Every structure is written in structure tokens, then in C-alpha cells.
Amino acid sequence: EVQLVESGGGFVKPGGSLRLSCAASGFSFNNAWMNWVRQAPGKGLEWVGRIASEADGGTTDYAAHVKGRFTVSRDDSKNTLFLQMNSLKVEDTAVYYCSVQTYGYFDWLDHWGQGALVTVSS
């Protein structure tokens, strides 16, 4: 069974940093493309970024609103995905989900974690 467990959420002041982790199990993590998606309180889903498998180059992509501030990385030896968030803003307050991307002719997000809440406030 695929399991994704996010951790590292919490309260941080504007301008601060936080690192989220996503522990993965039940699938071949090193072959997986992984994504982060966030959801502000009472709002819709917003794609944040992804990282390809190392075999596919380990390349990263980001949404415009986080590019230059957030970094997605992975440690395949520990089956763990990370999201380093710097220069945080109040509008980054959200539940952050990690998710496995199924890719091929079509791409989609198949399995999701339960989410980690990040609150940015002074």
C-alpha cells in the first residue's frame, strides 16, 4: 500500500524558513516523480512544484509564485521528499500535500499524503 506522510509543518513568521518532509513507502520511490500541492484555508488546490526521478535527470519545476523561494529535493536512500521554503509570506499559509505523479502519455497525481499545515503569521 502506498503511504505518504508529511511532517515539518508549523508556525513561522514572515520572511522565515521551513522545511517539509514526505516519507514514502509502498512503491518504488527512486523511480517516482514527486510533487507538492498546497491548499490555503478554505481555498482551492495550487500546484507548487515537482522533482523527476534521478533516472530521468532529477529535474525540478516550480510554480511562478514560489520559484526562487522554494526548493524541492529528494533523498532516495531514505525514501523521502523535501520542500525547503524560504522567504515565507503570509499568503504561503496552507496545507501542503506531497503526491506521486503518474507519467506517460498523460500525467496525473495518483497518491496523496494527509498534508502538513504551514502557518505564516507575525
Added chain:
Amino acid sequence: DIQMTQSPSALSASVGGRVTITCRASQDINNYLNWYQQQPGKAPRLLIYGAINLQTGVPSRFSGSGSGTDFTLTISSLQREDFATYYCQQSYITSWTFGQGTKVEIK
């Protein structure tokens, strides 16, 4: 970025009723369109990928149609567990975007 616009933002329907949600892309995305369901307090769940393909395990009362810029999610006979928020999402370009969501409530 490609903007995804869903309509309506919310709707009320009865159990057994038929529901149609539309999603419009700001440019042609071929059929690179996915639909997700999110129940309160839970993570999203994939329903349909590639505009028309039902994900394994999803009931056949869900169906998707469309191509290009206009897409539709239909629930043929609404069940109690279908009351949730539905999102479309484009995977045509690297920077993915979601629609704003459609909340389906009980009438």
C-alpha cells in the same frame, strides 16, 4: 500560465440526480485534463485522467468529456458520498494549474 475556470462554483443537487460541471482552459490543452474529488478534511482523489479515462476503482457513474478548451465532468446518479468539491487540472504544460473548484452540496 494556463488558467482553468470551472462553473458553477457551487451547486445543490439531490441524491439520484444528474450533475454536470464544466471546466474551460484559457488555451487549447488537447485532452490533458484531469478531474479530482476532495471530501472535507481529506486529500484529493483522482477520478478521471486524459479528459475521458476513468481511474481504476472509480464508479462508472462518473464520466468525463471534452477536448481542446472545454471539458465536462458528469455524475449520472448522485450518491451521498459524492457530495464533495471537484477540481479540474491541466497537465498540458509543465506548470500545472487547477480550476478553482466546484462544491456539490445536498439539496
